[in-house]
Amino acid sequence: MTPSLLKIAITGIVSCLFISLTAFVIPFSVGVTTARNASTTGAPVNHTLYDRLLKKYVNEKGLVNYRGFKHDQKELTKYLDMLSNNPPADKWSRNEQMAYWINAYNAYTIQLILNHYPVASIKDIGSKVQIPFVTTPWASKFFKIGGKDMSLDHIERSVLRKQFNEPRIHFALVPAATSGPRLRNEAYQPDKLSTQLDEQGSDFLNNPAKNAISPQRASLSKIFDWYKSDWQKSNKSVDYWVNRYSSAKINRDTPISYLDYNWGLNEQ
Template sequence: MKNILRFFSILLITYTVQSCAVLSAGGIISQGQPTKEVTQPLTSTTANSAVNVDHSQFDSLLKKHVNAQGLVDYDGFTEDRTLLEGYLNQLAELDPNNDWSVQELLAYYINLYNAVTIDLILDNPNVKSIKDIDGPWTKGRAKVGNRELSLGGIENGILRKMNEPRIHFAINCASISCPPLLREAYTAGKINEQLDKATTEFINCDKNTITEDKAELSSIFKFYTKDFYINGNESLIPYVNTYSDTKARLDAPVTFKEYDWGLNKQ
């Protein structure tokens, strides 16, 4: 009897460890990172944080190697890889915690996600899609202190828990159907305006087709539908209408466009 109980105890421990590993890799848990919720409306400020992170190096690289359409010159990034790695090392040496403002946390994790994604493509220079890479979103790639976070962990375990759906239009998965990569680094001092810009430009671009009678939306709205519900209203239309130049009827049918995972390369 004791041997049977011992066997099931070991089995339970093994299952628990494996489950935690899966949850961590998939981004369900935050891996010890702070996840402050945004109090709406979000304001841009650097005055309420114990730390003000300098993202100027990444900002310079984005201005140099991203064009007006948000497409990336990966060959140019390769030539400046030492600078990109220097920026990632700078972020790795920091220790985000609850003394940081929500603005600083948003900017830090958005930039970390985007910089690590670019670095991942540079590690795999011949890929035609990020999906051709083994475990692009589940393997630990982003160094933060003594941890290695996965891209899925940053997105799902941290950013999505911060009550700010505009993050979906700020992080870039190196694909054609992704929201264009902003040609500047996100900063606490401009975060609200930057998120508004990214969201407005994406919703009004050709990745969505919105008329009064129908809304053909990017599959991003399908992947993360509940993130865009407003005030308990289980519909995407109110959120889309907040930013769309053309307003769809509240009862307009919603469909989703096919997602192009091709590389967002210039």
């Protein structure tokens, strides 16, 4: 074979190899990109199923009929499976993401109670020696969201508190405790989230069993002590949040103490 013919043959072989390799690599690359984008383009979750369950098993005082809820646990599981398989996407609005995470926290808390019911307190679940953020019920990774092991602590601390500058979440997250905020008998919805959080704040601050407030003295819920750094964000203060919702007002000179927290189950 002459040098010219040999050169032509080699060039043809190289061209064929390049085309074959490209045919393999390009579809593979597109597949990876599509898979990556699929997890970030889902539509916001519909909370209707959860809303229906709350209306059925939670009364106007925020107390839960866990015994009755137990009979509908499969329906709750359907909702939780939907949450698990549809994590918030970047394109979701801030309120869509917040409503998702608040509902997730409260719904998974209900599931945790139902999984161990009957129980007198959420703190009776799990290890007898409870180390904060390590062995508590809130630290237990008993569910998945988007394929990742998840805990209630993670939702509260690493998602809601870290990613959103919104102290009012503490009026909405319900740890299944008597001293906690009222569990609404409706789901949180993106289009009315701010109104719902304001209603929670007013309900919580004006409940004498959870906050005893007068101009002379304020005995507040421990959540104002535990999450003081959240209440003080954006140059706000605890007294600012109290006065925003309480019918009785305080000032910076009003002595503040904190009530004991009752971890008894928020049961009807």
